[in-house]
Amino acid sequence: MKTVKICQWNTLADTLSGAFPQVNKQFLSWNHRSQLISQYIKNNNCDIYCFEEVDHPEFFETILQDHHFIFQKKQHNNDGILIAYKKTFKLQSVNIIPYLENNKVSNQFFIKVDFLDFILIATHLKAKTEFENIRRTQLEQLNKYLQENKIILCGDFNTQPQLEAVSNFMEISGMKCTNITIPTTSKNRGKLETNIKDYIFYKGVQLKQSQVGPTEGVQLDENGLPSEKFPSDHIFLIGEFDI
Template sequence: MASSVSFDEITKHTSSTSLKREFYGNYVSAHATLHVLQWNTLAQGLSNPEDNFVRVKNETVAFDTRKWRILEQILIRKPDLCALEEVDTYDCFLQYHLPKYGYTCFFTPKPKSPCYAFQHDFANFKGPDGILLCFKTDLFDEIERYHYQKSDNDTHEKPAFFSMLQLRHKPSSTNIIFVGTHLKAKKPFANIRSNQAKAIVQYLSE
């Protein structure tokens, strides 16, 4: 899928080789194994170096660089399923490129996205961030797509929202449910994250 032509397109828009990452584990290529990429891509609207990344060169976090690097990493990993958080580059970029490399996408904007606080940053504000779910079109048939948004008067420890795809795995004729969300960050909120995950499982089982 990620052929040399794919990377030729990317290298035209990047000036240096990306960092190499090594992952340890047993890579299995059998049909019974699914490879999943889960990644918080960092919303472009939150990447302003003047506020957040003072030790990073401006061109490193510039939209014209990062959008190609995000695409590059997806194609390098070649996941069967992909769940990305803090995506605000779908409408303006990824929706035009991922389908070319065999992916069907489902993007859900985040309610009350923090990116709206940076609308004045014309270079980086690309709209609300959200969850992007992708799957290999030649490997799955889509049965249903759905997203949940927490109401303002809901006091339970549920995620603000999550997205779900019900898919049929073609080689095994097995149905699966693929869910993406963005849980509350930072170490002090570990219990909240656990409760949020349990709430999703409970919701899906009802």
């Protein structure tokens, strides 16, 4: 048995960072945000990182030089999902699987990584409130790939735990979650919205400890995130597991 420390984080794509009118433009610049992202990554020193909304994959490679990388861009966007895992991990296979929407390949997908000891999956579900039914369908499709014994699933699900997509998924999959109480997003695009949209699910492994954001917490105000001291509108999650 070994302990694996995993980080889940939607780091906010540079190309999408202009959509926060209440936030000082200086705090939205990639130069400002990338320095903070680098600092938080180095402070937490995880074995595996699952990042969403990545449009500067080369940046992550420069600060995680003891990791291997899996990067897949969305079909219709500049950003994608990046998984970074320490070079000591033994990789068996990688599968990038698109979700189907109306029997067609959608813009969303998940990455299934088979390590020697367990399976890791990272995903980013369809956004916007009105697409809850599509997110439920996406998670039902994903559940078909969750039959193995030891699985950790990370992602930005774009929906809250009490709503249909996640509540149905937890019931049918039998997976546990590291956090369903502490908010993981805070944004103000005319109205402040603070809620949970990011998750680390697991089964067949033992959760040792978990945290939401840095140990000193993230300061939230009426402007939402990003802020001077935090680089994304999503707060990162960390889980430590005995595999």
